[in-house]
Amino acid sequence: MSVFIPAEGSSDMTDKSNDIRFVEPSDEVLIHLPDGRVLSGKRGTELEAFMQRLENWRDPLVVGAIVNRELRELSFKIWRESDVTPVTLKDTDGARIYRRSLVFLLETAFEEQFPDVHLTVDHSVVSGGYFCQVRGREPLTVEELKRLKQRMKELVRQDLRFERFVISKQEAIELFEQQNKSDKVRLLKYRPKDQLVLYSLGHHKDYHHGYMVPSTGYLQWFDLKAQPGGFVLQFPRRHSPDVLLPMPEHSKLLQSFRQYGSWLERLGIDHVGALNEVIKTGRIQDVILVAEALHEHQVAEIAEQILNRRDQVRIVLLAGPSSSGKTTTAKRIAVQMISQGIEPVPIEMDNYFLDREKTPRDEHGNLDFEVLEALDTVRLNQDLKRLIAGEEVQLPKFDFREGRSYPGDVVKLRKDQMVILEGIHGLNPRLLPEIPSEQTFRVYVSCLTQLNLDRYNRISTTDTRLLRRIVRDERERGYSAQDTIGRWESVRRGEKRHIFPYQENADVMFNTALVYELAALKPRVEPLLRQVPFGTPEYIEAKRLLAFLDWFLPIDEVYVPDNSILREFIGGSILKDFKLWTRVSD
Incomplete structure (x- = not known):
């Protein structure tokens, strides 16, 4: 393909360059707002002054801005023409x-x-x-x-x-x-x-x-x-940025946090500096062993509580937010129950997702996988009633890559068996309206991180779950880190609506956080975060997470036990294909 280059001095070149000239820098700088309006101000003016010219900058309060696709604080000085999007208290x-x-x-x-x-x-x-x-x-x-x-x-x-x-x-x-x-x-x-x-x-x-x-x-x-x-x-929540909500009672949740805090004190690791010290001095294997033993001890206690009600309970419900480790927890509880003479049937609620074309959409028109209506609850109730009655049942198997349900195992319960059903909606009273409540035992599972960077810089439980999910989604579902981050807001919105309001309905809570897990996730998740393209909305979040992970020394995942909660996300779990029920056919 040839390219025409006008000869020097030709009329084509002269006409196009008549208005191009070198000038002295202007004292003024322009910023372009998302609605098309343009603000002009003195070069080097702080972003705050520009934002306060907006008539609604206090409703909701503007506390930052995205400047040329980078998050900036309001003290940031504008030196060149920029695209600026205000960041308010309603934004994450x-x-x-x-x-x-x-x-x-x-x-x-x-x-x-x-x-x-x-x-x-x-x-x-x-x-x-x-x-x-x-x-x-x-x-x-x-x-x-x-x-x-x-x-x-x-x-x-x-x-x-x-x-x-x-x-x-x-x-x-x-x-x-x-x-x-x-x-x-x-x-x-x-x-x-x-x-x-x-x-x-x-x-x-x-x-x-x-x-x-x-x-x-x-x-x-x-x-x-x-x-x-x-x-x-x-402080206010995002949906009501100028209102403080009433303080509800969450005694079970607070108890779980405090128990984990006592675990950290027992380990001598209550902040990341102490964890890094343990890694650097080669003592991390000892910490991993103790952390996993504390998990196993609590799992055994939960199994014992369930077995104490074996005369009534036929279904154990495990619920919790995304990437809490519900699947592995369900199977570890099952192992403990088997060791005491009861063989449960683990069933994943995710296998009851509707085919993709039937999935509801949210108010923005996006597929909403977090609502209860994304599940085939009619079939779920029918299958569970038939299992409790001793009938053979063809379980579904959902393919996340294809977004479609396929036939799974055919199973049958004996009279002394229970179902362990795990999924985000396990504590929602609308999930199993046809099953008597006395036939259920409810477990709330969440990753309640209490390890802090230091006394004043806490680690968000949400960040830990997001990092877990990024690793798992890439490995099992073919999603990029950008995909997972892009869906995270919808996931979080679903949790606030459909999970957290029911957490105190649990008979018992299990905290799946592991003191060492962010150091183990780091080598896996950092390369995925670096692939998020600059200029995308997800890039800002990826950059924040990378800066956060920078505080952790990495550890080799070879030290992670093969039955650990963490293996559900990084792979290599010995429990992945765990099935010990009465299988009728393959």
Whole structure:
């Protein structure tokens, strides 16, 4: 194929280049908004000033922006023409920015008033908030909590700036040694990068994993509520960004978190720096053995509770959010029951998915796999009733790559057998309306991570599950990391609607988190995250997850036992094809 190049001095070249000339840089810079409007301002102006020109920047509150396809905080300066999308409290990244800033506010006020006491920001609560504990003394009194809240409100009224600055890793280590923050010192010891971004609020300086709001004046919505053993830092949920929801009772969930916290204390690993130290010194195999033994002990206790009700129970229901390890947990419970003389039949609820063309769609027109209506519940109820009655049943087998159901095993229950049915809807009372409740035993399974980067930088249970799912989806379902991240918002929306409201219906809860798992997932998931293309919405999330994983030293998955929960995601599980029921035909 030939390309025409006009001769030098020709009229074609001259006409096209008449308006092209070198000029001095303009003092003005333009930003282009998603709705087509354009804002002009002085070059080098902070993003905050541009966003505050929007008439609705407070409804919902703008706390960041995507600038030329990169997430930026509002203190970011605009030096060149840019495409800008505001990020608000209704967005996932906006909610993270707000909550992270709120923790820094709490930390600053707390260390002013209680300089000799350690505060730890632990797990999240479903109504919106973080459970916090003080170490080295009794929990804060009602009066102390009131004073702490008043100081936080005073800092908000002062509208103090969160100042961002960069220092060397060695300078940061020296700073945190002076502050007696050994958890941060141990964390930084294994950080591969030589620099660290810190923030200051007044005289208070600290590291937080991610961006902040520009000033304390943005932090209008929070509360401190006393809870047994500590207190909750309340913040708004994304769907109601200026409302604090009532605090529900979640005694079983809190008990699961605290049990895991006691496990971490027993292991001597309550933050990532301690985990990295164990990996570096070659003691990780011992930690893995103990962590897996703690899991097995709890699985055995659950099996014993089920067997204590063997005269009534015919169906064991396991429910929980995506990538909790429900399938492996079901099979490990089955093994424990077999060891005590009862042979259960494990059945995966996912095999009752409707064929893809029958799958419901959400309000955006996307396939919605998270709603109960995505399952063939009519067939499920019929199959279970027939199994309980001792009849032969042809189970379905769902092919996720093809999106279609095929005939599976033909099975039959003996009178002394139970069904173990696992899936996200296991605790939903609408799942089995035709089965008497006394014939069921309900287990809630979730990955309730309580290992933190340090005292103030918690690890999200959602992030751990997402990383698990990215690895599993690529290996078993042929999905890229971009695919999985793109679906994650829909998955999370489904969990909030269809799983979390029923978690307290469980007879028992099982926490599948493993203290070492992110170090084991790292070698698998990092290459997948790096394949997410720049410029896509999923890239921002992939970049965040890669930065998060940077804090972990990797471990070889060869050390992961072949019956571990983690094997459900990385592969190699000895339980993958586990079936010990009365099979009628192949």
